Amino acid sequence: MSQSSAMLPFDTPPPGGKAVSALTVSQLTALIRELLEEAFDDVWVCGEISNYKEHMSGHVYFTLKDETAQIRCVMWRDVAKRLRFRVQDGLQVLVRGRISVFPQRGDYQLYIREMQPRGLGPLELAFRQLYEKLQKLGLFAAERKRPLPRVPRRIGIITSPRGAVIRDMLRILRRRWPIAEIWIRSVTVQGETAPEEIAEALSWFGRLSGIVDVVIVARGGGSAEDLWAFNEERVAFAIRACSENGVPVISAVGHEVDWTIADYVADKRAATPSEAAEMVVPDQQEMRQLLQTWRRRLQQALCNRVQNARRHLESFSRHPVFRRPLQRIKEKVQLVDDLGSQLHQAMQHFLSARKQQLALLTGRLDALSPLQVLQRGYSLTWKEGEKWLLRSSDEVAVGDCLITQLARGRLRSRVESVQSPGDAHP
């Protein structure tokens, strides 16, 4: 690289004179770039945006101008993506960046690292800064929002005891849902100590989880400065902590148009304190109507069930079995009677048959009785000391003693002689 004195034209001898090494375009451009970058490393510039163009790549190109001058600007994609507002031609902005040179075109450009809409005060800037920080931490995430209780038993209110706000809220709460008990924590809602007082009250209510069901942080309308406590980081973290302890928080700060950090962090944002009082409880008249409706539905449902059962029963009762139940029973009784008399007859028959049989058998038995035979003149004879009746003369010898049984009485006799069975009858 040449010495800087070599660049000065009045030191340069005319062409054809003493030989001096000339700069290439690139070298010169590099020198210019070095100078500019060093001198304008971090500058704030205000102006109007024109020729705004966003490339497919996400990088943004535009010209910043005023009445008499303009400067080309580049904003890389990562910077452009971070902007919370929409950039368009005609917008007055305040940008911060560095100057550099684009060698291929010989242009100097402003490379932007930050952009704000013009007219923003330090509060807005702080708001924006905190907003971005908390959003990065995920404090606004929808999935972290805790649902409000449907019917709170006890409601905490953090607000100033003075002014219309608390009065309006109590009036609405008494009208809509006097069942809920209200616990008020009086705090200063603006000024030096306000953030600390509000954060402390939130931590108390957070520790009363299970006793207090929901908390409203409220403040009436006011200037941005008045509402500032609700844009403080410690209040935002206190709201989140209270909710995470199980007590959901409703923020109700200022009017409809006022959005504070507290509104973003809270589980629910009410546009005004009165709206918070409206949303936190059901309306007792509506509740009575709902209960009436349910009472009717209960009755109707039971009626339907009973009707249903009755129809079921009726469809059964149309069956012949159930239509004349007594007849069926009578039929059964008759059957039993029939069977009974049949049984009786059968028994009779059986018995008389048996009787006859018995008489017959008795007769036969009589006929077979040896006594009967003896009556007719027969006798029974056996050897004395033996048990069996004599049937042949072979069974006795002369001199044996015989016993003879007659129909009446016995004889004892001795054998005189024996005739063998083959011999003629005596």
Add this chain to the structure above:
Amino acid sequence: MTANEFDQALTQLSFEQALTELEKQVDALEHGQLSLEDALACFERGVKLLRRCYQLLERAEHRVQELVGLSERGEAVVRPFSLPEEEVPSSRVANTASATQSKPI
């Protein structure tokens, strides 16, 4: 749960709990395939829950307390709240909260 146990539990129910339970009974009776006996029991529970809800509605007294702080054991210390003198438009709010001394709960 027997009918007796149910009656016991009933007296402890908050409005929201009673309401949620009532909703269940209505739903069961309307859409459940209940036996006649169960349907009657369901209806009976529903009526009791309704009664509990009405009871709570009628008992309303709109108590307003001021949270003074937390005790060492972490219990709330409260006292009756009254609006600053110059701002009381009607005496009703002040009246409901005038009786008791500050007390831990």
